[in-house]
Amino acid sequence: MPLVEARGLTRTYRKGEQEIRPLDGLDLDIDAGRFVALMGPSGSGKSTLLNLLAGIDRPTAGSLVVDGVDLAALSRRELAEWRSRKVSIVFQLYNLVPVLTAYENVELPLLLHDLPRRERHARVVRALERAHIAHRHDHMPRQLSGGEEQRVAIARAIVTEPALLLADEPTGDLDRSSAESILDLLSSLHRDEGRTIVMVTHDPRAAERAQATLHLEKGRVAETIARTGAKESSRAPANTEAHA
């Protein structure tokens, strides 16, 4: 059974008289352990899809099952609890809490878990080390470069060991070399630890790091480009169920 299973996923917004349908009957399966890139023109619903996967937004229609849980069935409170255990998001603008140190930022999601102090500390240190940013643990976000902030944000995202790691244009605000090293980090999280990652990106070079690229268009997955080891790729026909 895939980790993510979306059927007829639809999200509409009302803007006065007008109805916008960024997602319109989208079907999507993502297996555990995959690294998937999500591409598409601006406004094609990439963030909308990511938000639904993250459990911070709810579909207008259709079903979304993540790790065996039907998100539509959860109350607001249950959904918040689910988020704190199952999913993490890495944002384009890092979204660190400016008044907390790097260490405290990474600790923040763990405070929602029942953990002994020592265990929590060990996990925070491990996550910081894993993101190669442990040496900056007592720095405030404003004392860090963009690339360093994003490393802290990734440490914060993996510290809870989520089943699903989401990233919305994680390199969109970084220079080339910082972007490359962030992509290296995400790749190694996937390769070495088997993390499931869904990454929205505009950058084809970033997308190349993923095993598969989903193209969103008109509210659905228009094509899937799979990459297996080398550069060989297969194209799935549009408007069928995408499987990544």
Added chain:
Amino acid sequence: MRRLPFEYSVRNLGRSPLRLSLAFAGALLVAALATAAAALLLGMDRALSASALHANAIVLGSGSEESLERSEIQPAVASILAASVPGIPAIAGTALVSPEAVMALPVEIGDDPEPRRALVRGVEPAALLLHPGVRVVEGRFPERGASDLAGEAMVGLRAERQLALPPGSLSLGTRVRIEGSEFVVVGRFEAPGSVMEPEIWAPLSDVLAAAKRTTISCVVVALDPEGGAALQDLAAFAARRLDLEIAVLSEEEYFASLRRFFAPLRWMIVVAAALVAIGAVLGGLNTLHAAFASRSREVGTLQALGYGRGAVLLSFAQESLLLTAAASIAAVLLCRALLDGVGIAFSMGTFAFRVDATAVAAGLAAGLALALLGALVSALASLRRTIPEALRAP
């Protein structure tokens, strides 16, 4: 509910020093206004009831509408009452009858040529027996005709503050000129909480001479609780002697009428304080709201991490509570240091701010209410957004 670290609330306070100071000033103003208004109302309450404990009657001019300042009666009324109404208590042969003249007069203090308006009360020694709250704490009671050059006076402990003078300005030996006549301060008295504590007392005849006045304001007469002179006897006497043009009130009635007289003033104080406070509340809320609104993306992030709305609300409440608590404590301390005992002179009397526990509680309560209101209004505004909306904020 999982809470955000307290540390987060504390450090958030330091995020924008400008906003912090604006919100602090707003909260300080609100708490100070609440404290000051409560202190003034309490001071009025106390002044307008302190002496009512004693069984005295007050004889006023019949056309005075119960106002001491407007009341004029012949000085002889005191001795006529003592002689004509049987059963007035006496101590060592002196009937407990105190003729008094109360006036707001220009007074020059020491070498300062600038006259200040002071409440001057002309009294005879019997006054001390009829106002047991008044106690000479330094020097002695002023005597009449001690010298041709200068009369004698004693000052209430609050007179200096009432006249906006530095402490020590009215120490023993200080010369004061009342309407051009010299007086020397020979005593200081206390009358805690009473309308009299900010007054200057001098012998009745000297005050009348200085003020070029021939009438007195009132006669305070002791009633006898054990079947002697009663209020009815005095009233009956007043009704018989219409030529004296006097009216009789119990001291209790007198103060009740004063309280009625001051009721509109009390409302004015409350309304004025409330109006200014509303301005400060709106200003404070506005800055708090701006501070929280600027953190919209952060609130979205916290929620995305799994924190509930309650946790965010609680953290905001802690933050605004810390701020307003500090501001309110500063406000009540300031009020206590600067306002406690300071008198405000109204046409009919002087009231002192009384910054006691109740007034302090009023100030702290106002601060607390502001904190909760601020947190609620602001947090609800930022939590009303969906998480994706909050995350898209700049």
